[in-house]
Amino acid sequence: xxxxxTLFLNPFVKIAGVKALLWGLTGMIVSVAxxxxxxxxxxxxxHFGAAPNDSLLCYAVExxxxxxxxxxxxxxxxxxxxxxxxxxxDVAGTVAFAQLPxxxxxxxxxxxxxxxxxxxxxxxxxxEILKQPDILFGLWLSLVSVIFLVWVLVWMxxxxxxxxxxxxxxxxxxxxxxxxxxxxxxxxxxxxxx
Numbered sequence: 001x002x003x004x005x006t007l008f009l010n011p012f013v014k015i016a017g018v019k020a021l022l023w024g025l026t027g028m029i030v031s032v033a034x035x036x037x038x039x040x041x042x043x044x045x046x047h048f049g050a051a052p053n054d055s056l057l058c059y060a061v062e063x064x065x066x067x068x069x070x071x072x073x074x075x076x077x078x079x080x081x082x083x084x085x086x087x088x089x090d091v092a093g094t095v096a097f098a099q100l101p102x103x104x105x106x107x108x109x110x111x112x113x114x115x116x117x118x119x120x121x122x123x124x125x126x127x128e129i130l131k132q133p134d135i136l137f138g139l140w141l142s143l144v145s146v147i148f149l150v151w152v153l154v155w156m157x158x159x160x161x162x163x164x165x166x167x168x169x170x171x172x173x174x175x176x177x178x179x180x181x182x183x184x185x186x187x188x189x190x191x192x193x194x
Contacts, residue, residue: 073185
């Protein structure tokens with residue numbers, strides 16, 4: 001596989017530890033700012049949309065939770081399942097770095113059809129929702145935005161693989177627990193701020 005494609009899919013062959021953590025934290029600050037201006041909340045690791053609390057602190061907490069919970073699950077799982085010496089800075093750094101594509105997703109939600117979609121009251125009857133301007137285009141664009149989430153999930157898989165030196169079933173099981181269980185835990189914690 002060519003080196004550029006390798007780095008695109010797995011940047012952790014070149015970056016880890018403190019460097020990845022600093023890039024990831026910088027990215028989170030940018031992501032929080034863009035999310036604030038796009039009014040795009042993180043309800044969990046894989047759930048996004050409008051929310052009743054529009055304070056900047058709420059956006060910052062959402063991003064912190066979406067980073068810390070999977071990183072903790074990766075770290076604890078790595079300590080249990082890996083024979084290697086697991087360093088928290090490697091796990092926290094690679095997970096933070098893996099979430100850099102969220103910046104692009106947040107920028108995507110600044111587009112007018114996405115802003116319109118974010119303002120729709122989905123408690124309306126379905127026929128009323130379909131009458132909203134640009135609803136179909138906004139829904140189509142929201143499907144395109146899934147690319148950024150998939151990109152984050154691929155990077156998180158590689159972050160776990162590299163930072164905890166896991167492979168095979170152990171890697172797959174821990175990744176599934178971290179993503180699914182992490183999403184549930186993130187949703188529960190973030191919901192406390194609404």
